Amino acid sequence: MDPYGIAIAVCSAISLVILIPPLIFHIRKRNIPTICLLTFLLLEAFNSVVCACIWSDENFYKKWDGKGYCDVFQKIKAGSSSGKVAAVAALSLDLYMILQAKNHKYLAKGSRVKLITELSICLITPIFCMATNYIVQTSRFVIVRYVGCYGFYSGSVLTIFLVSIWNLLWAVVAVVLVLLTGITYYRRRKDVKDLLHCTNSGLSVRRFTRILVFIASVITILVPMVIYTFVRDAEFYHGPYNWKFTHEYFNYPIQFYAAAPDVTVSIWLNFAICVISFLLFGLGQDAIQMYKSFIPQKVRDHFNSHEIKEQVLQVGYSEQWEGANTGTSYGTTIGNSEILMKDGFYEDQIELESVHSLSNLSKDLESILRDVENDK
DSSP states (O other), X not given: OOHHHHHHHHHHHHHHHHHHHHHHHHHHHTOHHHHHHHHHHHHHHHHHHHHHHHSOSTTGGGSOOOTTHHHHHHHHHHHHHHHHHHHHHXXXXXXXXXXXXXXXXXXXXXXXXXXXXHXXXXXXXXXXXXXHGGGXXXXXXXXXXXXXXXOOBOSBHHHIIIIIHHHHHHHHHHHHHHXXXXXXXXXXXXXXXXXXXXXXXXXXXXXXXXXXXXXXXXXXXXHHHHHHHHHHHHHHOOBOOOHHHHHTTTTSOOEEEOOOTTTTHHHHHHHHHHHXXXXXXXXXXXXXXXXXXXXXXXXXXXXXXXXXXXXXHTGGGOEEEOOSSTTOEEEEEETTEEEEEEEEEOSSOEEEEESSOHHHHHHHHHHHHHHHHHHO
8 A cells, every 4th residue: 555545545534533423423323414424424534444455565456356235335425425425415404494483384293204305315315326326337437546446427418417516506505594593593593592492392592593504514525526527427428329339348357547636525524514413413412321321331330439538539619709898608529418617717826616516527527428339
């Protein structure tokens, strides 16, 4: 592997790892659009690791021809490119519908309308692309250095309608929806908290804002590449379509090609989206609680008991003084219990009247330690 191939493999492996926590979190929350988006990214990251490890050397054309593996992943890549943009559009629609608060059937908890709408947006186009791309395939696939499995299509107008145009259409829908959502959010910013509560969205203002920022970030990353790819394809795919000519060399030996400068850009864009996904969804309070839930109960109890013991041993250092003149009170905190004391400050003396005597304090400490041991 050369340095560039190593960089791709390492970054793609990092993407695989950091995608898992947000994916598990959204599976638990049953957020269909985000699950679909992260799943497509996960599959592409896995493919990038495999392909960079196999086909990044200078003699990559002497390596494995990828038959079997590339037949599957070439289909997945044909659907995932449009699937990612469609998932972002579906996520934008969800936020917009929440702020509009008009369609109660869509916003109802466990709504079948919402479920069917999300699944239709996220899956129909990718499935269609995977099912029909054979019509314009001139070969099973080709191997491109660093990228690995790559679809090779006929230079006809039909390729635009079966492969390229869907990315652009869903990108336009996603941009329109996120702009409408942003404008509505700004106009109704004082009522957003009430809207989120009334629509049973289960979102706080902070979480809603986080998702909106995520959508805007993904669109900013993906849309320029989608537009560039469509313009490039439109310049190339403009000839007539002929079934026989298209599939004449379909089963010929697999061809190997050097990577063009723009071919690996999608890998780095995916890596950027993965990092953003982890920063926004993998480090939040909900995600941290999820990580804690993975720890066995006995281990958590063990650490909790040690924390309580440390609090008890440090009781002499946890005194909290309130007030600076006469007639005020201060307390000593042990866990959640408080020993209240009264004080009177004078110029030459301080009179303290303790609620608990020293012997009672010792008994309280022993009782807490016994309770901890019994809980274990």
